[in-house]
Amino acid sequence: MGLLxxxxxxxxNTASVAKERLQVLVxxxxxxxxxxxxxxxxxxxxxxxxxxxxxxxxxxxxVQVENxxxxxxxxxNITLPN
Numbered sequence: 001m002g003l004l005x006x007x008x009x010x011x012x013n014t015a016s017v018a019k020e021r022l023q024v025l026v027x028x029x030x031x032x033x034x035x036x037x038x039x040x041x042x043x044x045x046x047x048x049x050x051x052x053x054x055x056x057x058x059x060x061x062x063v064q065v066e067n068x069x070x071x072x073x074x075x076x077n078i079t080l081p082n
Contacts, residue, residue, distance in 0.1 A: 039063060046076065054080060 043063045050056060060079040065072055 039065060050078065056080065 043061065046063070047056075047058060047061055050061070056078060062075075062077040064075045064077075066075065067073075
């Protein structure tokens with residue numbers, strides 16, 4: 001049975017699932033805290049420019065900053081209507 005137990009999927013207990021979810025939330029909050037101060041203003045300005053051409057809600061635009069050493073990467077995701 002030892003060999004077969006390798007392929008058997010283990011069920012996670014609720015405590016470990018809750019811990020993983022909490023770690024994701026903490027990481028997300030830390031990333032928001034490390035975001036540049038100008039990011040909210042930039043997001044509003046980008047939204048205003050996009051609104052000139054396409055009707056989108058604020059929830060349809062996601063702005064994220066990722067830091068990799070000395071390099072900062074701005075990621076902009078926009079869900080456009082059909």
